[in-house]
Amino acid sequence: MKGTYLGELEELILLTVGILYPDAYTVAVMDEIEKQTGRSLNISAVHTVLTRLEDKGFxxxxxxxxxxxxxxRRKRIFLLTAAGKRSLEESNELRNQLFNQIPKVAFQFKLS
Known part of the structure; x- marks a missing residue:
């Protein structure tokens, strides 16, 4: 298995594959990301990341x-693996741990 680091787009695509279970194919992933985030992606970028995540074992x-x-014609359907689920859980846990360490005072903004 290749490196386990998840980039931001990789994480977004991995989450979207989970959301679309069991019908996650390249165009559906691209459309769902645009629907959920307003972010428009190129189909070749989505395909490249899906392939990379498969190479990583996620x-x-x-x-x-x-x-x-x-x-x-047939579609290539993508499914999460146990390693993909674990990677998402670890990423979510790390983000929550970091977020929870921000002092509440850091979020108190004054309008000037």
Whole structure:
């Protein structure tokens, strides 16, 4: 398995694959990210990150059955692995630990 560090886009795509279970394919992931975040991504960027996450062992993929709507073509469906779930949990835990260490006074802003 390649390195386990998750970049921001990798984490976003990994979360989105989980949200779309069991129908996470490249275009669906791209569309869901735009819907959820307003962030427009290039399809090749999404595909590249999905492939990288699969190489890291955080995702696995399988081919769907052919569909009439796609002219008999199949989709590559992505699924979280146990390592992907663990990576998301660790990332979430770290973010929460760091956030909880910010003194409340740091969030008290005065309008001037």
């Amino acid at each position: 995702l696995k993929s399988k081919m769907s059955d052919p569909t009439d709507e796609r002219g008999g």
